[in-house]
Amino acid sequence: MRIAYVCQSYPPMVSGAAIAVQRLAHGMAERGHAVLVLAASDRGRPYAETRDGLRLVRLRSFPNPLRVGQRFALLPGSAILSELGSFRPDVLHSHDPLGIGLAGIMTARALGIPAVLTIHQLPWFVSSYLPNLPGLRRAVEAGLWAYARWVARQCDRLVTPSRTIAEIVAAHGAGSPEAITNGVDLNVFSPQPSSPHEAAALRRKYDLDPARPIIMYAGRIDADKQVERVVEAAARVLRRTSAQLLIVGDGRRREAVIRLSEALGIRAHARFPGYVSAPEELSGLYRLASVFVTASEVEIQSSVVMEAMAAGLPVVAVRASSMPEFIAEGVSGYLVERRDADTLAERLAQLLQEPARARAMGEAGRAIAERHSLDASFDAHQALYPSLSQRVAVE
Numbered sequence: 001m002r003i004a005y006v007c008q009s010y011p012p013m014v015s016g017a018a019i020a021v022q023r024l025a026h027g028m029a030e031r032g033h034a035v036l037v038l039a040a041s042d043r044g045r046p047y048a049e050t051r052d053g054l055r056l057v058r059l060r061s062f063p064n065p066l067r068v069g070q071r072f073a074l075l076p077g078s079a080i081l082s083e084l085g086s087f088r089p090d091v092l093h094s095h096d097p098l099g100i101g102l103a104g105i106m107t108a109r110a111l112g113i114p115a116v117l118t119i120h121q122l123p124w125f126v127s128s129y130l131p132n133l134p135g136l137r138r139a140v141e142a143g144l145w146a147y148a149r150w151v152a153r154q155c156d157r158l159v160t161p162s163r164t165i166a167e168i169v170a171a172h173g174a175g176s177p178e179a180i181t182n183g184v185d186l187n188v189f190s191p192q193p194s195s196p197h198e199a200a201a202l203r204r205k206y207d208l209d210p211a212r213p214i215i216m217y218a219g220r221i222d223a224d225k226q227v228e229r230v231v232e233a234a235a236r237v238l239r240r241t242s243a244q245l246l247i248v249g250d251g252r253r254r255e256a257v258i259r260l261s262e263a264l265g266i267r268a269h270a271r272f273p274g275y276v277s278a279p280e281e282l283s284g285l286y287r288l289a290s291v292f293v294t295a296s297e298v299e300i301q302s303s304v305v306m307e308a309m310a311a312g313l314p315v316v317a318v319r320a321s322s323m324p325e326f327i328a329e330g331v332s333g334y335l336v337e338r339r340d341a342d343t344l345a346e347r348l349a350q351l352l353q354e355p356a357r358a359r360a361m362g363e364a365g366r367a368i369a370e371r372h373s374l375d376a377s378f379d380a381h382q383a384l385y386p387s388l389s390q391r392v393a394v395e
Contacts (some may be wrong), residue, residue, distance in 0.1 A: 001033045001034070001035070001090045001091065001385055001386065002033070002034045002088065002089045002090045002091075003025075003028055003033050003034070003035050003088065003089055003090065003091055003093060003385060004035075004036040004037075004038065004084060004087060004089035004091070004092045004093065004104070004113075004306060005021055005024070005025050005035065005036070005037045005038070005092075005093050005094075005095065005098065006037075006038045006039075006085075006092060006093070006094045006095065006100055006101050006103075006104030006109075007021045007037070007038075007039050007095040007096055007100070007101065007213070008039065008070075008072055008073065008095075008096045008098075008099055008101060009039070009040065009071075010022060010037060010039035010056070010058075010358075011024075011044075011069055012042055012277075013040070013042050013069060013070055013071065013133065013326075013341075014069060014119065014220075014250075014327065015067075015070070015097050015220070016182075016232075016273060016300075016301075016302070016303045016304075017096070017118075017120040019128060019303060020095070020118075020120075020164045020182040020183075020303065020312065020313075021037070021095050022094075023182075023183065023185070023374060023377075024183075024377065024378070024381060025037050025054055026052070026054060027374060027377070028281075028378065028382070029053040029054040029351065029382070030051060030052070030053075030369075031378065031382065032053075033053075033054065034053065034087075034206075035036060035052065035054045035055070036055045036057065036087045036089060037055070037056045037079060038055075038057050038059065038076075038079075038080055038083060038085065038100065038104060039056070039059070039073075039100070039258075040058065040059055040061035040072050040073040040100060041058035041059055041060060041071065041073070042058065042061075042071060043157070044060070044061055044062070044071070045060060046058055046059055046060045046079070049381075050391035054083060054210070055081055055087075056331075057079075057276070058074045058249045059073040059079050059080075059100065059302070060073065060074075060076075060079075061073050061074075062074055062075075062153075062359040064131050066129065066252070067091060067251075067252070068250050068251050068252055069221070069250065069275075070098055071266050072100070072185065073099060073100045074099075075126075076099070076100050076103050076108065076125050077103045077106075079101070079330045080103050080107050081107050081110075081111075081338070084104075084107055084108065084111060084113065085111065086379075088111075088113075088268065089113055090113075090114075091113065091114050091115070091116065091117050091385045091388050092104055092105070092108040092113050092114070092115045092116070093115075093117075093118065093381075093385075094110045094115060094116070094117045094118070094155075095117075095118050095120060096120075097105040097117060097119070097151045098145075098357065101117070102151065103151070105117065105154050105155060106154065109154060113158040113199075114157075114205055114388040115154070115155050115156055116155060116156060116157040116158070116159060116388060117152075117155045117157075117158055117159070117387075118158075118159040118160070118161070118180075118384075119158060119159070119160045119177060119300070120161075120300055121143035121298075121300070122165065122168065122169075122298070122300075123140070123141040123142055123145055123222055124137070124228075124298070125298040126140070126141075127141050127144075128223060128224040128298060128344060129141045129223055129224065131230075133317070135389070145172050145173075145174065148169070148172070148174040149172070149173055149174045149175075149261070151174075152169075152174045153175075155175070156388050157170075157178065157384065157388055158174075158175045158176070158177035159177055159178050159179075159180050159268075159384070160177040160178075160179055160180075160300065161179070161180065161181055161182045161300050161301035161322075162179055162181075162300060162301050162325050162326070163321040164180070164321065164322040164326060165177070165179075165300050165301075165321070165322055166179045166326070168277060172179065172237075173253050173305075174214050174286075180377060180380040180381060180384070180386070181301065181371075181376060181377050181380070182301050182303060182306075182372075182374040182377060183373060183374040183376060183377030183378070184303070184306040184307055184310045184369055184372055184373070184374065185310075185370055185374055186282050186310055186369065186370060186373050187364065187367075188280060189279070189283045189286065189306075189307045189310035189311045190277045190310065190311060190312075191287065191311060191312030191362070192281065193284065193287055194280055194283075194284060196249070198287070199219070199284075199287070199288055200216065200286050200289055202281070202284050202285060203288070205264065206246070206271055206273055206285070207271060208244065208246065208271060209244055209269070211242065212242050212243055212244040212269065213232050213241075213243050213244070213290040213291075213352050214243070214244055214245075214246050214288060214290055214291075215237065215243050215246070215287040215289070215290065215291055215293055215348055215352075216246045216248065216285065216290075216291070216293070216308075216313075217230045217246070217247050217248065217249070217292070217293055217294060218248040218249055218276075218282065218286075218291035218292075218304045218308070219248050219249045219294065219296070219302075219304045219305075220249055220250070220251045221247070221250060221252075221253045221254040221257055222251040222252055222253055223252070223253060224296065224299075225251070225294070225295075225296045226251060226295040226297065227247065227251075227257050227295070228256070228257060228260055229295035229339070230247070230293050230294065230344075231245070231247070231257055231260050231261050231264065231266075231270075231342065232260070232341045233295070233345040233348060234270075234345070234346035235261070235264040235265070235266045235294070236341070236342075236345035236349075237345050237348045237349045237352065238266045238269055238270075239265075239266075240349070241349060241352055241353070243269075243290070243348075243352055243353045244269040244271070245266065245269065245270040245271070246270075246271050246273075246285065246289065247270065247271070247272050248273060248274075248275070248276050248282065248285060249274070249275055250274050250275045254272065254274075257272070257380075258270075258272050260346035261282055261353070268311070269342065271353045272316065272327050283307070283311055286307060286308050286311035286312075287313075288295075288314055289308075289310050289314070290306070290352055290355070290358060291313065291314050291316060291319070291348055291367045292304075292308035292313045292314070292315045292316070292333075293311040293315070293316045293344070293348060294315070294316075294317050294318070295317075295318055295319075295344065296318065296321075297318050297321060297338055298319035298321055298322075299317075299320075299321045299322055299323055300321070300325070301322055301326065302317075302322070302326070303328060305317065305323070305327070305363065306326070306369055306372055308365070309327075309333075309362075309365030309368055309369040309371075310365075310366060310369035311363050311367045312359075312362040312363060313365065314332065314336045314358045314361035314362050314365060314366065315327055315332065315333035315334075315337055315350055315361075315365060316333055316335075316336065316344060316347045316348055316351070317333065317334075317336075318335065318336060318337070318338055318344075319335040319336060319337055319338070320338055323335060324369075326368065327365075327368075328364060328368065330364035331361065331364045332367075332368055333361055333365065334347040334350075334363050353366070356388075374383055
């Protein structure tokens with residue numbers, strides 16, 4: 001088949017959606033499909049490259065003032081029309097309902113190409129960035145759901161990475177998505193170290209104390225991820241244990257989170273190395289940690305939670321969005337209620353104090369992650385695409 005993927009962000013720009021699209025595009029190319037990726041340029045200027053059966057076209061872009069390291073394409077319709085007209089895909093798969101993603105969907109409609117949209121965000125993920133003024137967030141979410149219902153009608157199929165999000169979308173009348181996991185690379189993210197010296201090398205590189213267990217967070221450090229709550233909970237644990245905190249990632253709130261660690265008196269035992277670009281190195285940090293924690297309430301699937309579980313790490317998360325679907329309470333980790341920093345700290349301390357329980361939970365998490373392999377994701381997408389092109393041909 002000939003498959004076109006459209007997404008605003010694509011590596012080296014970093015987001016969960018960008019990484020999911022990159023893996024899917026390369027996976028389909030490796031399976032013999034002709035693949036085109038249209039994305040915002042990471043350099044500003046447009047350019048294109050072809051490698052390993054995949055053609056990547058970067059469209060002229062501008063800095064995104066709301067996200068560190070992100071750019072967006074402005075009015076990309078003519079460029080997308082030219083590329084799709086030349087490539088003539090059997091199906092277009094958009095991973096963004098706005099901007100470049102919407103332009104791709106509407107162009108596909110004009111050319112008679114079936115279009116599928118994977119949903120990576122919900123309206124309240126966007127509203128979390130807004131001021132908490134009376135009625136503002138509710139009004140914005142209502143408008144965004146109305147927009148979502150319109151976008152759904154422009155698509156031949158919708159996909160979400162989890163059943164939970166599919167049910168939420170359907171309940172709001174925005175279509176009936178099919179749940180297809182984003183997948184996790186089980187070979188890279190594994191409990192098995194890459195070398196006998198991996199742990200010692202990583203401790204030296206990231207200035208981690210070998211005598212202290214590690215509480216780890218990885219991901220964006222932006223308002224919607226609520227990393228401040230992770231630091232607040234970890235501070236309570238660090239005051240009564242010998243643990244240390246590792247916050248991997250970057251974002252607009254990174255400096256504020258560092259300042260918070262100073263105000264809470266834990267800066268000496270907290271490390272903020274920024275974004276770790278090498279998957280093998282990130283996997284090694286998961287293996288080095290004792291527990292993974294996130295306070296985010298806006299996860300569609302959470303690539304970092306899946307990676308942590310694949311690496312054999314127990315997870316403490318918030319009982320919100322899709323997390324109860326992927327974390328088995330008391331089996332692979334713990335779920336706490338929203339904004340409950342006390343219980344979040346208690347669960348972290350419990351896993352640090354009961355290493356045998358933590359190891360058992362890590363093994364259970366690995367078993368869950370194995371149901372979300374990249375091959376499972378590729379197989380599901382490979383089955384989806386022909387059904388779309390055949391249906392359009394019949395119609």
